[in-house]
Every structure is written in C-alpha cells, then in structure tokens.
Amino acid sequence: MVxxxxxxxxxxxxxxxxxxxxxxxxxxxxxxxPVGSDDDIRKMADSQTEVVDLAGRTVVPGLIESHNHMSIYxxxxxxxxxxxxxxxxxxxxxxxxRELADSMTKPDHWVRGWGYDDTLISDKRHLTRADLDEVSKxxxxxxxxVSAHLAYVNSKALEIADVGPQTPQPEGGEIHKDxxxxxxxxxxxxxxxxxxxxxxxxxxxxxxxxxxxxAIRHYHQFGITGTHDAAIGYGGEAGEVCRxxxxxxxxxxxDLRVYLTIIEEQYQKLLELGLGTGLGSEFLKLGxxxxxxxxxxxxxxxxxxxxYLNQPDLKGDLIQSQEALNDLVEKYHRAGLQIAVHxxxxxxxxxxxxxxxxxxxxxxxxxxxxxLIHCQLASDDHxxxxxxxxxxxxxxxxxxxxxxxxHRSLFLGPERxxxxxxxxxxxxxxxxxxxxxxxxxxxxxxxxxxxxxxxxITRDGQQLGSAERISVFEALKxxxxxxxxxxxxxDIKGSIEAxxxxxxxxxxxxxxxxxxxxxxxxxxxxxxxxxxLVYGSY
Numbered sequence: 280m281v282x283x284x285x286x287x288x289x290x291x292x293x294x295x296x297x298x299x300x301x302x303x304x305x306x307x308x309x310x311x312x313p314v315g316s317d318d319d320i321r322k323m324a325d326s327q328t329e330v331v332d333l334a335g336r337t338v339v340p341g342l343i344e345s346h347n348h349m350s351i352y353x354x355x356x357x358x359x360x361x362x363x364x365x366x367x368x369x370x371x372x373x374x375x376x377r378e379l380a381d382s383m384t385k386p387d388h389w390v391r392g393w394g395y396d397d398t399l400i401s402d403k404r405h406l407t408r409a410d411l412d413e414v415s416k417x418x419x420x421x422x423x424x425v426s427a428h429l430a431y432v433n434s435k436a437l438e439i440a441d442v443g444p445q446t447p448q449p450e451g452g453e454i455h456k457d458x459x460x461x462x463x464x465x466x467x468x469x470x471x472x473x474x475x476x477x478x479x480x481x482x483x484x485x486x487x488x489x490x491x492x493x494a495i496r497h498y499h500q501f502g503i504t505g506t507h508d509a510a511i512g513y514g515g516e517a518g519e520v521c522r523x524x525x526x527x528x529x530x531x532x533x534d535l536r537v538y539l540t541i542i543e544e545q546y547q548k549l550l551e552l553g554l555g556t557g558l559g560s561e562f563l564k565l566g567x568x569x570x571x572x573x574x575x576x577x578x579x580x581x582x583x584x585x586x587y588l589n590q591p592d593l594k595g596d597l598i599q600s601q602e603a604l605n606d607l608v609e610k611y612h613r614a615g616l617q618i619a620v621h622x623x624x625x626x627x628x629x630x631x632x633x634x635x636x637x638x639x640x641x642x643x644x645x646x647x648x649x650x651l652i653h654c655q656l657a658s659d660d661h662x663x664x665x666x667x668x669x670x671x672x673x674x675x676x677x678x679x680x681x682x683x684x685x686h687r688s689l690f691l692g693p694e695r696x697x698x699x700x701x702x703x704x705x706x707x708x709x710x711x712x713x714x715x716x717x718x719x720x721x722x723x724x725x726x727x728x729x730x731x732x733x734x735x736i737t738r739d740g741q742q743l744g745s746a747e748r749i750s751v752f753e754a755l756k757x758x759x760x761x762x763x764x765x766x767x768x769x770d771i772k773g774s775i776e777a778x779x780x781x782x783x784x785x786x787x788x789x790x791x792x793x794x795x796x797x798x799x800x801x802x803x804x805x806x807x808x809x810x811x812l813v814y815g816s817y
Contacts, residue, residue, distance in 0.1 A: 281325050282307045284810070286817075287317045289333030290789055294340050294760045294774040304338075306781045309809035313777045331817045337789040339755065340774050341504025341782030341808065342725040343762035346619075346652050346673045346715035348427075349498070349508045349537070350520045353490035354482055355393045355719055361422055362394035369402045373414050376422070380415045389479050390415065392422035393719065395431065398577060398685055406431035408464030421479060425720055426575035427513075430472045432464050440475040449474060451598045468574050468598065469513075481516040487523035495535045499814035501724050502784030502803040505536035505772065507715075507765070509619070509652070510569050512545035528563050534808050536782070538566040538766045540619055543607060556617040557767060561780065561809075566766060567619035567650060568611045571598050573627035576655065576690050577682050581624035583656070588692040597630055608634040612649075613642050617767075619650040619673075628654060628661050635668055650765060653717070655699050659708075662701065666710045671765055673713045674700045674757075676732045677721040679744070683737035696743060702732055702754075703747040713765050714757040729754040729790065730799040751790050751798065781810040785817065 282305030291301040293314065303320035305312050305328075313323060324330065359375040366372045372395060380390045397405045411420045411433035419436040423429075437443065444460045452470025455463045466472045498506065511517050527533040539559075541549070546568040549555070558565040573595060574580025579587055582595040599607070611618050612635075622628045631651060639647075651657075651665065654672040665672060678686070678699050687696035705712050714732060716723045732754040735743050763773025772780045785805040790798055805815035 280307055280312065282312060282323055282328055284329045284331060285320050285324050286331045286333055286338070287320060288335060290335060290337045291775055292337060292339050292755070292789075292791065293776065294756060295776045298776075301775070304775060306810040309781055309811075311775055311777055311779050311781050314775055333785065333817070336804065337786045338775070338783050339502070339786060339790075340759040341772065341784060341806070342502045342758045343505040343773065344498070344503055344715055344718070344723060344725065344758075345507050345713035345762040345765045346509050346540075346650075346675075347506060347718040347723060348510060348513075349494050349506055349718065350487065350491065350511060350516075350523075351427075351514065352719040352723075353487065353494040354514075356490045356493060357391070357482070357486065359390065359392035359422075360394060361392040362425065363396045363399035367401055369400060369404075369406065369410060372400070372406070372422075373410060376411070376414045376420065380418045380420070383418065386417040388418060389436075390418045390420045391479070392420075394425050395422050396425040396577075398689070405429070405463075405465050408432065408434055408437065408462065411464060419478075421475060424578060426578045427720065428468055428574035428578040428580050430466045430475070432466065432475050434464075436475050436478075437462055437464070439478050442474055446474075467578070468580055469571065470598075477515060479515075481514070481519055484519050484523050484526065487516075487519055488527060491523055491527060492532060495533075496814070498535055498723060499806045499808075500803060501726065502786070502806050503535070503723065503725065504782035504784070504806065504808045505538070505762070505766075507538045507540050507566060509540040510542055511539055512542040517541055517545040524563050528560065533562050534811065534813050536561065536772070536808070537563050539564065540567040540569050541565075542569045543611075546611075546616075550611070550614055550616070555615060561771070564766065567617045569619050569621070570604070570607060571621040572604060572631050573598060573622055573624050576623055576686065579690070581655070582622075582626040582630070583624040584626045584629075585695075587690055589689050594626070595624055597627060601630055601633065604630060605634045605637055609638045609642070612638045612644065612647065615644075617648055617650070619652050621652045623653045623655045625656040625658060625661070628657055632661060632664050632668070632670075635670060636664065639668060648765065648767065656695065657701055657705075659704060662705050662708045662710055666708055671711055671713065671761075672705065673715050673765070674702060674705075675717050675720075676700045676702065676714050676728055677716055679735050680731050680738055681721055683735075683743040684739045684741065687737075687743065698744060698747070701744075701747050702749045706749055706753055711761055711764065712757060713762045714754065725758045726790070726801050726803070727799050729758065730795075732757070733795050733798060751795075755790065781807060783807050785815070
C-alpha cells in the first residue's frame with residue numbers, strides 16, 4: 280500500500296498513549312497510514328505520493344466539540360444579533376431588531392433575535408414586551424437570551440400564543456407577570472418559552488441547507504472536525520435539521536462529522552421505530568437522547584442547594600419531578616440508548632445522579648456512556664459517584680471567562696464560584712470528561728476553551744479556582760480522544776493512529792510548550808477531514 284500523501288518534519292501530538300509523539304504520517308484514502316518518523320514514512324512513498332513539509336509545525340487530532348448547537352447557531356445568521364459584544368444598550372438591540380423587521384415583506388412574518396444578555400447590557404435589565412412593541416406591533420417578535428433559558432416576546436407574539444393574565448403557569452417554566460398579573464414579555468425555561476415558540480414557523484430544509492455549510496466552514500477555522508449537535512428539536516425543527524444533514528451528506532457536502540443529540544420529545548418517535556444510538560455513517564450518526572433538569576445560573580434558573588447570592592430566597596427549580604426524571608431515564612436506559620442530561624446546579628446534578636444510580640442498579644449496563652452536560656457545580660461526592668457510574672461530564676469551562684466575575688460577585692459568591700467546572704477535582708478522582716463551548720452561548724473555539732481550562736482567568740483578569748486548573752495535555756485530551764469516546768468512536772477518531780480517520784489540525788504553535796498565557800493566541804493554520812483539506816493550507 281502506498282499513501283496518497285505523506286506529511287514530514289512535523290511535531291505530531293498523536294494523543295495515542297502507546298506512541299504519543301511522531302514527526303510524520305501518511306494518508307491512505309481517508310485514513311492515517313502509517314504514523315512514525317520521517318525516515319519510516321518516507322520509505323512508504325512512491326513517485327505519485329504528494330509530500331507535505333510541515334516545517335516543524337504542530338499537528339493535533341481533529342478537535343471535537345462534544346456539546347454545542349450548530350444547527351441553532353446556523354439559524355442565527357437569519358436573525359437579529361442581540362449579543363452584548365455588538366450592542367451597548369437596549370436601544371442598540373432595538374435598532375438591530377427594527378432593521379430586520381423593516382426588511383420583511385409581510386406584516387405577519389416573525390422577527391427573531393438571539394444572544395441578549397441582561398447582565399452585560401448597559402441597561403442591566405431584561406427586555407420587556409413594551410420594548411419590543413416599540414420596534415413593531417405588527418410583526419410577532421421573539422428574542423432568545425444568551426443562555427437559551429429565557430426568551431422575550433412582544434404583544435403580538437403573546438396574542439398569537441393566546442398567553443395573557445389568565446394563562447396558568449406551565450409545568451417546567453414561568454410566564455413572568457407584573458404586579459397586575461399581566462405578562463411582561465419575559466418567558467423562563469422551555470415550559471413557558473414553548474407556549475410561544477411552537478407558533479413560529481420552522482425553518483425549512485432549504486434554509487438549513489443554506490446556512491449549515493456556512494456554520495461548518497466557521498467550525499473548520501478552529502480545527503474542528505466533529506461535533507455533537509445538541510438539543511436538536513429544541514426549536515421544533517428536528518425533522519428539518521436531520522433531513523438537511525442527510526441531504527448534505529448525500530450530495531457530498533457534509534465535511535464535518537455530526538453526532539445528533541435529539542430532545543426527548545422527538546427521540547420518542549425514533550424509539551418507536553426501533554432506532555437508536557450509533558445508527559448512521561462516519562459523517563452523520565444518531566447519538567444521545569437529550570433531557571433537561573434545570574436551567575442556567577446566569578438566568579437564575581439553575582437548581583441550587585443554597586440560594587443565589589443576589590436573591591437568597593431563590594434556589595431555582597428542577598424542570599421535572601424526581602419521579603418523572605426517573606421514569607424517563609429508565610425508559611431510555613432500558614432501550615439501550617445513550618442519555619445526555621443538562622444540569623448546571625448542584626441540586627440538579629444530585630437529581631440526575633439519583634436517577635442514574637437507580638436505573639443502573641435495576642438494569643445494569645456495562646457501557647452506556649451517559650453524559651451530564653455542563654455539570655457546573657459538581658461536588659466531590661458527585662464526582663465520586665459519576666466515576667462509579669461511568670458517567671461522563673461535559674464541562675462548559677468557558678463559564679470561567681464569560682461569567683466568572685458575575686458568578687463570584689452576583690450569582691454564587693466567592694466560595695461557590697471557585698468551584699465551577701471542577702476539572703482539577705475530576706482529574707484527581709480519575710474521572711474522564713470532555714469540554715465544550717455550547718455555541719451559540721459562547722463562541723466556538725476549542726483553543727480558547729483549552730486556554731480557559733489551563734488558566735481559569737475571568738474577563739476582568741482574575742484567576743478563579745486555581746485548584747481546578749489542568750494541564751494543556753489533559754485539556755487537549757478532553758477535545759480529542761475523550762470527546763471521541765463520548766460518541767463510541769474512540770476506535771476510529773480522536774487520535775493520530777494508523778487506520779483511524781485522517782482528521783487533523785495544523786497549529787501555529789505547540790500548545791504543550793508555549794507560555795500558558797499565550798495558548799489563546801495559537802492559530803489553526805489548516806484543518807483536514809478524512810484526508811481532505813477543508814480550511815487553510817499546509
């Protein structure tokens with residue numbers, strides 16, 4: 280066998296524990312073959328082999344985002360950008376929404392926005408129905424909070440959804456009302472958000488096929504070759520998203536490996552057909568069933584054992600009763616599916632672990648690889664029990680940079696804030712974990728997430744939880760071989776080994792040797808998926 284390409288004179292961080300370093304490798308078809316020294320690899324080539332001189336640059340396995348929302352991010356390209364980094368005030372946000380509304384030809388078209396953050400905007404408050412009514416009373420308007428656990432709507436949207444003073448509070452959510460019992464336009468958690476969002480026309484397959492390739496190209500810029508597209512169906516568009524992915528793959532236009540994580544209401548339909556985790560191809564695979572057990576700390580909807588610092592009487596709510604969660608976990612565990620549960624607060628984490636412990640005791644499975652998503656306030660006891668259960672936490676370490684200062688001064692207080700995303704404690708306990716960006720909640724950039732895991736520096740430049748820092752190598756594992764394990768694919772990706780899929784990224788610097796504060800400045804110079812260059816140049 281003769282490789283079609285050989286890559287020489289590199290610093291190859293293989294993430295293969297049996298051969299952690301190499302200087303060269305070949306690509307045969309869509310696989311690595313072989314991997315080793317320059318001399319060994321050079322011998323495998325012939326006159327038709329393309330030779331690439333890496334000139335000492337560092338190569339790492341393709342980076343894998345184990346929890347984010349790529350299809351949701353793709354649709355933000357069709358919405359008003361309400362993020363605080365592009366808007367200073369509510370007036371700026373209103374101008375963005377008005378611009379989109381003015382571009383619409385029909386008065387009944389929904390206007391959608393995303394990324395609003397009440398704690399970073401200069402006004403330091405939530406949007407109201409009145410704010411959005413000032414933009415348009417004709418167009419129903421829906422703006423999603425950066426956490427995706429809150430939404431803001433105008434009077435027209437409330438009218439369409441038939442939500443008013445007499446509407447009872449839904450299970451798993453809250454319609455915020457003023458002192459007269461009138462909805463303010465703020466909706467908390469899916470139970471309330473869905474009262475309105477279910478009336479918004481879904482994006483079409485054609486629209487998804489237009490924006491998904493743009494999102495994929497964005498991912499490639501950061502060395503990403505695989506992703507878990509989490510919570511598919513959250514916006515009611517599971518069928519459209521899955522069909523768009525299928526058609527892109529059939530047209531040979533899907534050059535990112537996608538693991539589909541689908542919300543429980545939609546996964547139920549697949550379960551009835553006998554389908555489940557692992558079905559699919561090397562590019563598109565059916566993954567986890569997604570459950571939720573609380574919300575977001577920055578939205579004050581995460582379920583905590585102790586009250587929030589700024590509202591001591593508020594502890595957040597569990598989205599489901601313990602009995603209801605137990606039943607769902609048992610249903611999907613017994614069916615042989617992989618389960619991913621969203622839990623940020625320590626009370627929610629406790630609830631999820633109780634459900635998993637109960638079902639594993641009644642119906643033992645040796646290799647379930649259930650995931651606990653975000654897992655922000657896991658205690659040492661939680662970590663110990665996750666280790667016993669073989670549950671994999673996927674930590675959202677970007678919390679430290681983006682919300683660490685406010686967690687310390689506003690939401691949690693200094694003691695609890697030091698503990699968020701306990702990577703060091705997990706590593707010490709021998710617990711495997713992955714890392715993620717949760718895009719569009721924070722920008723997708725694994726190198727920056729690795730920087731956060733290593734340094735734990737907040738936006739204001741303060742170190743938060745030094746004991747929870749980890750090494751660059753361990754953070755890189757969380758984005759490569761550990762992330763591959765999360766989708767039962769460690770045998771085909773996640774490391775640079777002969778026979779594995781030729782997914783890799785070429786970096787401008789060696790993350791293992793640069794100064795820790797300079798990790799964030801490392802650039803991805805090339806990204807390759809299955810031996811095909813999809814970004815940059817060699």
